[in-house]
Amino acid sequence: MDLFIQLTINGLSLGSIYLLLGISWGLIFAVTRTFHFAHGATFVVAAYAAYLLQQLGLPLILAAAGSVLAAGLFGVALEGILYRFLRKAFATHLVIFVAALGTLITVENLVAMGFGTDTKPLEGFPIKVIKIGQVGFNNLNVVMFITAGAVFAALMLYLHSTKTGKALRAVISNPEMAEVIGIDVRKYFLIAFGLGSLLVAPAAVLVTIERGATPDLGHWAILYAFMPVIIGGIGSLPGAALAGLIVGLAESIGIWKISSQWQVGMAFVVLVAVLLLKPTGLFGFRVYRGKI
Amino acid sequence: MKKRGWILAAIFSLVILVGASAQAQAPKEFKIGGVLPMTGAGSWYGQVMSGGALTAIEEINGKGGIDGVKFKLVIEDHQSGSGAAAISGFNKLVNVDKVPFSFTSYTGPTLSIVPVAGEKHVLLLNGGGVGPKLVKAGPYLFNNRMLSVMHGAGVIQRAKERGFTKMASMGWNDDAGIGTQKYVEPLWKAMGGTVLNFEAHPIGTTDYKPYLSKIMAANPDFLALWQWGKDWGVTVKQARDMGFTKPIMGVEFTPDAAKLAGATADGYEAVTDYFDPKSNDPWSKSFVANYKAKTGKEPEFYAANYYEGVYILAELIKKAKAKGGDWWNGKALRDVLVETKKFPSVYGGFVEFNPEDGTCKKKTALFMVKNTEAVFQNYVEIK
Numbered sequence: 001m002d003l004f005i006q007l008t009i010n011g012l013s014l015g016s017i018y019l020l021l022g023i024s025w026g027l028i029f030a031v032t033r034t035f036h037f038a039h040g041a042t043f044v045v046a047a048y049a050a051y052l053l054q055q056l057g058l059p060l061i062l063a064a065a066g067s068v069l070a071a072g073l074f075g076v077a078l079e080g081i082l083y084r085f086l087r088k089a090f091a092t093h094l095v096i097f098v099a100a101l102g103t104l105i106t107v108e109n110l111v112a113m114g115f116g117t118d119t120k121p122l123e124g125f126p127i128k129v130i131k132i133g134q135v136g137f138n139n140l141n142v143v144m145f146i147t148a149g150a151v152f153a154a155l156m157l158y159l160h161s162t163k164t165g166k167a168l169r170a171v172i173s174n175p176e177m178a179e180v181i182g183i184d185v186r187k188y189f190l191i192a193f194g195l196g197s198l199l200v201a202p203a204a205v206l207v208t209i210e211r212g213a214t215p216d217l218g219h220w221a222i223l224y225a226f227m228p229v230i231i232g233g234i235g236s237l238p239g240a241a242l243a244g245l246i247v248g249l250a251e252s253i254g255i256w257k258i259s260s261q262w263q264v265g266m267a268f269v270v271l272v273a274v275l276l277l278k279p280t281g282l283f284g285f286r287v288y289r290g291k292i
Numbered sequence: 293m294k295k296r297g298w299i300l301a302a303i304f305s306l307v308i309l310v311g312a313s314a315q316a317q318a319p320k321e322f323k324i325g326g327v328l329p330m331t332g333a334g335s336w337y338g339q340v341m342s343g344g345a346l347t348a349i350e351e352i353n354g355k356g357g358i359d360g361v362k363f364k365l366v367i368e369d370h371q372s373g374s375g376a377a378a379i380s381g382f383n384k385l386v387n388v389d390k391v392p393f394s395f396t397s398y399t400g401p402t403l404s405i406v407p408v409a410g411e412k413h414v415l416l417l418n419g420g421g422v423g424p425k426l427v428k429a430g431p432y433l434f435n436n437r438m439l440s441v442m443h444g445a446g447v448i449q450r451a452k453e454r455g456f457t458k459m460a461s462m463g464w465n466d467d468a469g470i471g472t473q474k475y476v477e478p479l480w481k482a483m484g485g486t487v488l489n490f491e492a493h494p495i496g497t498t499d500y501k502p503y504l505s506k507i508m509a510a511n512p513d514f515l516a517l518w519q520w521g522k523d524w525g526v527t528v529k530q531a532r533d534m535g536f537t538k539p540i541m542g543v544e545f546t547p548d549a550a551k552l553a554g555a556t557a558d559g560y561e562a563v564t565d566y567f568d569p570k571s572n573d574p575w576s577k578s579f580v581a582n583y584k585a586k587t588g589k590e591p592e593f594y595a596a597n598y599y600e601g602v603y604i605l606a607e608l609i610k611k612a613k614a615k616g617g618d619w620w621n622g623k624a625l626r627d628v629l630v631e632t633k634k635f636p637s638v639y640g641g642f643v644e645f646n647p648e649d650g651t652c653k654k655k656t657a658l659f660m661v662k663n664t665e666a667v668f669q670n671y672v673e674i675k
Contacts, residue, residue, distance in 0.1 A: 112331075117335035121554070136535030
């Protein structure tokens with residue numbers, strides 16, 4: 001039983017990161033319908049921005065704040081410079097996907113050239129081990145869970161209570177109608193990219209504190225960004241959030257009685273199971289219609 | 293007129309033949325290969341391995357090369373473990389660059405190219421891969437680092453000295469990790485120990501909590517790590533952050549992993565190749581200084597192995613050339629290596645090759661980590 005509890009706690013901590021990845025990518029995808037594969041690059045930019053700012057002498061909290069800003073600006077730049085240009089040229093979804101993939105690879109390699117390939121730690125978070133019998137975790141795991149919950153709650157409040165948030169939901173619901181009623185869809189695409197990129201930065205900082213940053217983290221991040229969105233249902237941010245937690249728990253508890261080597265496979269088991277049973281995702285709709 | 297034409301043709305052909313054979317014996321440059329992990333999760337290895345080799349090449353070339361002929365290293369990337377990429381890169385080295393010698397790395401990629409090396413008579417020197425399958429893998433493969441099974445045996449010897457009986461272990465899910473576990477398990481049981489569990493994981497994993505959870509639940513006396521590169525540092529950090537307080541021992545120490553683990557690495561013990569960057573050995577000191585000047589970092593034993601590998605090759609070239617004949621080829625170089633066996637090591641002392649199986653004997657030691665530094669404890673005689 002101790003092992004089950006331990007794996008559950010691990011799963012919640014891991015799921016919290018996947019939640020942040022999922023809602024950040026899910027927001028961008030729901031608003032712009034862009035398969036933003038370069039979101040992994042935003043994750044890497046955020047991680048290394050935090051590292052760099054700390055190396056320049058900033059305390060962890062300010063370095064983290066700086067990384068949020070850097071991620072947001074990077075996301076806006078990607079939309080403004082890359083995706084908007086491709087859309088203007090009537091690029092197909094495949095072309096946009098390939099461009100995004102190329103951006104991810106380029107950024108990871110530039111980071112490797114600039115910072116080296118060794119793992120970069122983020123220091124200054126005092127880890128306090130919490131032991132309950134044989135079960136062990138630490139305050140960072142608790143912070144991950146609280147951060148994920150707080151960020152998700154703040155996002156939902158923003159989307160439902162502010163004018164900009166409501167406009168974003170309108171674009172998600174029907175971009176053509178939104179344009180007709182006077183919402184500048186191109187402006188809200190920029191906002192979506194900026195906001196979605198801001199939201200991925202806390203995940204990048206927390207993962208870097210726990211495991212260190214390497215240039216190839218982007219590939220891992222994007223995989224666990226779109227998986228919760230597909231499982232939760234495209235257009236449903238609560239779905240993406242819940243799916244993120246489900247994937248984290250599945251990966252962790254799923255190996256309770258079987259070899260740990262199947263950990264990553266568990267996420268795909270969940271993905272395939274959901275796609276077979278409900279192809280539109282847990283909270284998705286048959287005809288694409290976003291609902292927050 | 294006709295007779296003069298024949299004579300001229302004969303003289304002309306002779307000149308070409310002599311010129312061609314002179315080309316074969318005295319290359320304009322010593323072009324050598326390196327199949328290294330330049331991208332992917334293990335790219336740190338590629339940086340330090342190539343850094344070590346290039347430091348040696350710059351030293352030798354800076355002194356005019358060998359009899360005026362300089363080295364050139366052509367690197368191909370196996371993308372941190374891809375056998376297909378290794379074969380593709382190695383084929384290019386052999387067929388396009390025509391190298392008679394190549395460095396190699398990682399167990400999987402090395403095993404992929406060994407058959408081609410045997411077929412094309414290209415001498416391979418591995419300074420990084422540690423898997424047991426590298427023993428007697430092929431007649432053209434030699435390893436100038438001790439293999440993981442030897443280090444693993446050293447770890448359990450140390451565990452026995454400390455009075456432990458219940459072992460749990462984690463390792464790479466490949467020949468190096470699984471092979472070490474398979475080798476060590478019967479030895480440990482013969483010593484009276486028990487194996488509670490072994491968790492295999494993908495190379496470069498960043499989340500070890502699932503594996504550590506199972507290990508903590510088993511309540512071992514100690515945890516043995518068959519991991520290399522940065523993985524041991526991440527594992528140690530996450531284990532301590534989960535409240536695992538039992539001793540952790542492994543077969544690797546790397547400075548960047550120690551830095552990542554920080555204070556949590558204190559007390560971690562490793563049995564590994566004994567390269568001490570603070571050694572007073574003159575050659576070690578000059579290597580450390582030149583490597584630092586080139587890369588800005590202090591070298592560790594991976595860089596040292598590939599640095600020393602270039603000097604081993606330089607020795608092979610001098611001896612093969614002295615023998616005469618057609619010497620700039622893999623077979624001639626290999627024959628000299630088999631004959632000579634023992635070469636100076638930048639660790640201090642010598643590296644001695646066993647031509648029967650391609651393994652080597654070098655200094656091995658027990659280190660303990662304190663303040664992110666590996667502190668030498670004692671030499672280890674592997675039984």
